[in-house]
Amino acid sequence: MYGKFGEVLRSELDAIREQGLYKDERVLEGPQGAEISVGGRKVLNFCANNYLGLAADPRVTEAARRTLSEWGYGLSSVRFICGTTTLHKQLERELSEFLGTEDTILYAACFDANGGVFEPLLEKDSAIITDQLNHASIIDGVRLAKAQRHIYLHSDMDSLEEKLKAAQSAKFRMIVTDGVFSMDGHLAKLPEICDLADKYEAMVLVDDSHATGFTGPTGRGTHEKFDVIDRVDVITTTLGKALGGALGGCTSGKKEIIEWLRQKSRPYLFSNSLPMMICGAALEVLKILREDPTPLKTLEHNQARLRGGLRELGFDVDEGDHAIIPVHFRQHEDDAIIAQGMSADLLAEGIYCIGFSFPVVPRGGARIRLQASAAHTDEQITRCLAAFAKIGKKYGAIG
Ligand SMILES: *Cc1c(COP(=O)(O)O)cnc(C)c1O
Numbered sequence: 001m002y003g004k005f006g007e008v009l010r011s012e013l014d015a016i017r018e019q020g021l022y023k024d025e026r027v028l029e030g031p032q033g034a035e036i037s038v039g040g041r042k043v044l045n046f047c048a049n050n051y052l053g054l055a056a057d058p059r060v061t062e063a064a065r066r067t068l069s070e071w072g073y074g075l076s077s078v079r080f081i082c083g084t085t086t087l088h089k090q091l092e093r094e095l096s097e098f099l100g101t102e103d104t105i106l107y108a109a110c111f112d113a114n115g116g117v118f119e120p121l122l123e124k125d126s127a128i129i130t131d132q133l134n135h136a137s138i139i140d141g142v143r144l145a146k147a148q149r150h151i152y153l154h155s156d157m158d159s160l161e162e163k164l165k166a167a168q169s170a171k172f173r174m175i176v177t178d179g180v181f182s183m184d185g186h187l188a189k190l191p192e193i194c195d196l197a198d199k200y201e202a203m204v205l206v207d208d209s210h211a212t213g214f215t216g217p218t219g220r221g222t223h224e225k226f227d228v229i230d231r232v233d234v235i236t237t238t239l240g241k242a243l244g245g246a247l248g249g250c251t252s253g254k255k256e257i258i259e260w261l262r263q264k265s266r267p268y269l270f271s272n273s274l275p276m277m278i279c280g281a282a283l284e285v286l287k288i289l290r291e292d293p294t295p296l297k298t299l300e301h302n303q304a305r306l307r308g309g310l311r312e313l314g315f316d317v318d319e320g321d322h323a324i325i326p327v328h329f330r331q332h333e334d335d336a337i338i339a340q341g342m343s344a345d346l347l348a349e350g351i352y353c354i355g356f357s358f359p360v361v362p363r364g365g366a367r368i369r370l371q372a373s374a375a376h377t378d379e380q381i382t383r384c385l386a387a388f389a390k391i392g393k394k395y396g397a398i399g
Pocket residue numbers: 108109110111112114135137178182207208209210237238239240247248249
């Protein structure tokens with residue numbers, strides 16, 4: 001039987017390769033950081049979610065090493081059988097403190113947090129109102145729930161209001177949004193969303209994976225930035241981006257919700273506990289965030305310099321203050337070709353960044369997405385800007 005199936009896969013794979021949609025893995029030959037080894041060459045990395053530069057920070061790796069020696073490698077159990085340690089409880093407590101919530105439940109990843117949050121909470125008689133551009137894990141999580149699904153136009157408050165009106169007969173309503181949308185670095189309009197939630201009696205869930213640790217005055221996330229900490233009911237987020245970058249996620253919020261998830265959430269009940277060394281390292285990250293504002297300040301400085309520098313060079317870059325910085329080619333017919341070509345040439349210049357085009361982003365919306373990190377030095381950002389100036393001219397993206 002397999003022969004025929006394999007043939008179909010082979011021809012489908014060839015087809016996506018021909019369309020230029022095949023995803024190759026670029027293999028790193030050393031640790032994650034501002035400078036990485038790829039193909040025997042050192043290049044500057046502008047496409048990691050390592051926002052605070054903590055992925056290989058000695059304080060974090062040492063905490064992981066220490067925890068590994070003290071606690072061993074793994075638990076061989078789910079949480080409720082024999083897979084909960086004092087470290088898991090401490091991390092849940094400290095994440096709640098950091099996020100400003102009542103309680104937190106850990107998952108193996110934020111993908112699992114989103115996969116396990118909707119189905120137990122929202123039954124057939126309830127409604128989920130979700131942004132069109134929400135992360136794939138939210139889309140999948142929402143699919144698993146029996147609740148009615150309403151998809152509103154991306155960050156469009158009229159569309160959200162319309163959907164909320166349509167969902168008024170539901171017993172409970174939940175608005176779901178990414179805190180930061182990863183292709184644009186745009187922040188969700190949380191104050192307006194919370195106002196509409198009040199007006200139409202809905203709960204609010206924010207997935208803050210691209211914000212936790214570095215957005216807002218003390219890095220707590222978009223809810224801190226917009227001063228709506230008490231108006232967001234549920235936060236899902238990841239330990240796999242700014243908070244050390246290894247693995248792990250959580251759902252945080254009202255205590256009854258978290259308690260219910262511990263009883264009912266399937267990725268929590270039926271999947272292994274987070275390794276203790278990750279808990280130990282994540283606790284160290286939270287300690288760094290409490291005691292040392294340097295990474296946060298450096299990231300802010302770096303993103304402002306990178307964004308400002310690109311704008312000064314004449315690139316089509318929006319104003320903003322998030323570490324995700326898309327370089328657009330909106331004035332160019334051949335935007336996709338420029339984005340792909342430029343990113344290849346930039347790599348030859350030692351700058352690693354990725355060009356995105358349709359269908360990952362809308363047609364005509366091709367871009368190179370840069371991500372600033374606290375790990376970048378001023379000199380490295382200068383090199384990035386110089387390479388963009390050179391390659392941008394070659395492609396006619398700047399004058
Ligand atoms: C990265 C990301 C996730 C997935 O996080 P993992 O912990 O890697 O599974 C979920 N939601 C959003 C918005 C993300 O950006």
